[in-house]
Amino acid sequence: MFNKILFATTASPTCDNAAKVAFDLEMKWDARLYVFHVFGLTGYGYSPFVTDSRTGEDVREGEDYRAWVIEEMKNTYAKQLEGSENIVLEATVGLPHTEILRKARQDKVDLIIMGAHTREEDIGATRFRSVVGSTMQKVAQAARCPVVIISRPCTTCWRLFSNIVFGTDFSKAANSAFLFAFKLAKEVGAKLYLFHAIDIHFGDTGQTQRQEVIEKKVEEARERIEKRYVSQMDGFDNYEIEIWEGVPYVEILKFAREKDGDLIVLAHHTKEIDPEKALLGSTVEQVVLRATQPVASVNRPDRVAEW
Amino acid sequence: MAQAASKIIKTEIYDEGIEKGIERLTQQRIDQVINHVLKNEVGARLKTYVDTCVHCGLCSEACHFYLSYDNDPAFSPAGKVKQTIWEILKRKGNVDAEFIKRARLIASTECNLCRRCAMYCPFGIDVAYLMSIVRRICHLLGVTPKYQQDTVHSHAATLNQMWVKEDEYIDSLMWQEEEAQDEIPNLRIPLEKEGAEIFYSVIAPEPKFRAQLIYQTAVLMNVAGVDWTMPATPGWDNSDMCMFSGDIEMMGRLKKAHFETAMRLKVKRIVMGECGHAFRSVYDVGNRWLLWKWPPIPVTHAVEFYYELFNEGKVSVAQKYDKTVTFQDPCNISRGRGLHEMGRYLARTLCTEFIEMHPNREHNLCCCAGGGVINCGPPFKMKRILGNRAKAEQLFAVKARGAETIIAPCHNCHGGLDDIVHHYGLGMEIKFLGDIIYDCIEKPV
Numbered sequence: 001m002f003n004k005i006l007f008a009t010t011a012s013p014t015c016d017n018a019a020k021v022a023f024d025l026e027m028k029w030d031a032r033l034y035v036f037h038v039f040g041l042t043g044y045g046y047s048p049f050v051t052d053s054r055t056g057e058d059v060r061e062g063e064d065y066r067a068w069v070i071e072e073m074k075n076t077y078a079k080q081l082e083g084s085e086n087i088v089l090e091a092t093v094g095l096p097h098t099e100i101l102r103k104a105r106q107d108k109v110d111l112i113i114m115g116a117h118t119r120e121e122d123i124g125a126t127r128f129r130s131v132v133g134s135t136m137q138k139v140a141q142a143a144r145c146p147v148v149i150i151s152r153p154c155t156t157c158w159r160l161f162s163n164i165v166f167g168t169d170f171s172k173a174a175n176s177a178f179l180f181a182f183k184l185a186k187e188v189g190a191k192l193y194l195f196h197a198i199d200i201h202f203g204d205t206g207q208t209q210r211q212e213v214i215e216k217k218v219e220e221a222r223e224r225i226e227k228r229y230v231s232q233m234d235g236f237d238n239y240e241i242e243i244w245e246g247v248p249y250v251e252i253l254k255f256a257r258e259k260d261g262d263l264i265v266l267a268h269h270t271k272e273i274d275p276e277k278a279l280l281g282s283t284v285e286q287v288v289l290r291a292t293q294p295v296a297s298v299n300r301p302d303r304v305a306e307w
Numbered sequence: 308m309a310q311a312a313s314k315i316i317k318t319e320i321y322d323e324g325i326e327k328g329i330e331r332l333t334q335q336r337i338d339q340v341i342n343h344v345l346k347n348e349v350g351a352r353l354k355t356y357v358d359t360c361v362h363c364g365l366c367s368e369a370c371h372f373y374l375s376y377d378n379d380p381a382f383s384p385a386g387k388v389k390q391t392i393w394e395i396l397k398r399k400g401n402v403d404a405e406f407i408k409r410a411r412l413i414a415s416t417e418c419n420l421c422r423r424c425a426m427y428c429p430f431g432i433d434v435a436y437l438m439s440i441v442r443r444i445c446h447l448l449g450v451t452p453k454y455q456q457d458t459v460h461s462h463a464a465t466l467n468q469m470w471v472k473e474d475e476y477i478d479s480l481m482w483q484e485e486e487a488q489d490e491i492p493n494l495r496i497p498l499e500k501e502g503a504e505i506f507y508s509v510i511a512p513e514p515k516f517r518a519q520l521i522y523q524t525a526v527l528m529n530v531a532g533v534d535w536t537m538p539a540t541p542g543w544d545n546s547d548m549c550m551f552s553g554d555i556e557m558m559g560r561l562k563k564a565h566f567e568t569a570m571r572l573k574v575k576r577i578v579m580g581e582c583g584h585a586f587r588s589v590y591d592v593g594n595r596w597l598l599w600k601w602p603p604i605p606v607t608h609a610v611e612f613y614y615e616l617f618n619e620g621k622v623s624v625a626q627k628y629d630k631t632v633t634f635q636d637p638c639n640i641s642r643g644r645g646l647h648e649m650g651r652y653l654a655r656t657l658c659t660e661f662i663e664m665h666p667n668r669e670h671n672l673c674c675c676a677g678g679g680v681i682n683c684g685p686p687f688k689m690k691r692i693l694g695n696r697a698k699a700e701q702l703f704a705v706k707a708r709g710a711e712t713i714i715a716p717c718h719n720c721h722g723g724l725d726d727i728v729h730h731y732g733l734g735m736e737i738k739f740l741g742d743i744i745y746d747c748i749e750k751p752v
Binding site: 106 | 515
């Protein structure tokens with residue numbers, strides 16, 4: 001399923017949880033793993049120097065510095081690198097999301113793994129944050145392959161996943177997310193939960209919905225799931241459909257907790273084109289912030305369809 | 308602030324390019340180069356300026372360095388001239404290596420060639436031209452800030468500013484085309500389309516780091532139904548650090564490649580992205596070095612191009628940008644070309660609320676990054692930021708009146724303002740017109 005995996009890292013402890021999963025996948029799936037670190041942010045105009053994301057210092061970008069950064073990465077991941085052969089360490093400068101997407105496209109990777117946020121303790125993070133915070137968003141939104149975001153320790157190995165939760169909003173992008181969830185569930189023999197949350201949150205207008213309207217919507221959603229997804233599953237029967245109502249990101253988190261979900265699969269705020277505008281409205285963002293398990297965001301069929 | 312300023316002047320800034328350069332100098336070489344330049348490369352223009360100046364000092368308050376360093380006369384335009392070219396003329400080139408070092412520092416790190424002082428000179432003396440001659444002399448003497456020289460090397464080797472390889476450039480365009488096709492399925496970034504109306508040229512940082520800008524342009528071009536193309540050969544980059552280091556032979560080579568690319572593609576005109584110095588190079592300095600009074604192919608800056616599109620109704624605004632904006636007039640397109648009213652037309656068309664910073668238009672203060680100063684690199688960063696306290700004050704005043712976003716249609720302005728906003732804690736957002744246009748225009752659903 002995964003031949004090439006791109007682990008986009010800040011090469012700092014923030015990404016430790018993600019690193020664990022990335023290196024684990026490399027071993028278990030026998031994939032090639034690119035450990036990719038965008039270490040510096042360039043200024044506008046042409047500046048031959050960049051702000052190092054870890055030290056916060058202006059440095060001269062060049063072969064020497066790059067080699068030094070890679071050396072540092074080797075130290076950081078010394079333990080994980082032991083005994084693995086199929087790992088490539090790379091470092092570059094630029095806007096993190098642009099460079100990650102460029103790399104993913106260049107090497108046609110099957111999966112991107114990344115941490116969610118830069119932490120306060122990282123020196124130089126303050127200036128970096130404005131872009132790093134949205135790096136995950138922008139990558140998840142534009143990537144052609146699934147993007148797995150890991151912000152908390154993931155204790156289960158992927159091979160041993162037993163419950164995969166797929167949350168849908170019935171958008172076009174959600175079809176790709178479904179394909180990924182389904183194929184993965186089949187491959188590792190996990191149970192697939194097809195989940196939809198009816199959004200009954202109307203802001204602060206004080207409006208409420210009548211119970212029968214909600215129930216009707218629940219019924220409709222169930223039918224849509226049957227028609228749209230179950231019909232594609234080709235006899236696979238280890239699944240369950242659930243429709244809850246409430247605020248979508250809260251409901252999906254509650255659901256994943258109840259079912260001991262190992263992975264949540266979503267399409268990234270597909271209703272909004274511009275990730276900046278959907279900054280807070282994004283279900284994926286909210287889920288990532290709070291989820292105890294990895295979250296996969298899949299927007300496009302390009303890579304998943306080939307598996 | 309007074310202390311910080313004097314400290315900066317007294318502290319020696321070490322730059323390898325300059326230091327190594329002066330180590331190699333001999334008195335004979337200095338004489339030879341200076342006399343060559345004075346005899347063969349300059350003429351009536353220099354003589355007129357030098358003979359006309361009455362040393363009145365009215366130019367002083369035009370300079371952001373002078374204002375920011377507590378009215379230190381050493382930073383006034385006339386003061387800079389007095390310390391460099393006048394002295395050179397007076398001594399008929401008999402100056403020492405230390406003098407050359409000081410001259411390089413003055414001309415390249417204490418002057419942005421922004422030409423604001425020319426607005427205040429009763430005779431309209433172009434001090435920027437005088438500083439360019441100093442830079443030229445220093446270049447020929449091999450005394451150039453290291454970081455800037457590196458950029459010049461890139462120009463010489465690749466015909467672009469950032470060591471971008473040919474396939475890397477093409478691939479970036481193809482990539483952005485693919486990305487944008489998600490939004491507009493039949494969108495193209497036409498490569499090598501002979502006979503297209505427009506050749507769109509960019510500066511190297513766009514494909515290298517800010518691919519999003521190319522994406523945005525592609526969307527705009529497609530929405531507006533423009534017949535455009537980008538070349539797949541060197542010559543695509545319109546930027547020019549050689550113009551600022553004094554390597555004018557290389558500048559000529561770059562501009563020649565740029566114009567010849569346009570001619571090979573048989574386009575009607577060149578449209579350039581939002582960059583100021585590149586415009587100066589293509590429209591004013593580089594073409595004239597190649598003996599074209601005006602560019603051989605019409606050149607349109609992005610601001611003027613956007614203006615046309617909106618004015619002719621080729622694109623329309625779906626939803627206005629709702630933060631209060633102000634407009635940073637880049638020196639090379641406002642003082643240099645008078646595009647300030649078009650910039651304002653766009654700001655008003657695209658944004659709900661627009662307020663002026665003061666001074667503005669052709670009197671606007673420089674960002675302190677242009678003229679190759681930001682390209683002198685980290686050693687000079689603080690000198691540059693402290694040297695534009697005046698800008699911080701100007702921005703603070705407009706912020707106090709409600710401005711949240713600065714529109715700056717120039718890469719160098721972005722770089723300079725970004726540093727100023729961070730250093731002085733102004734907390735303002737800086738955007739290109741292209742960013743706002745992309746967000747606000749009506750796009751096919």
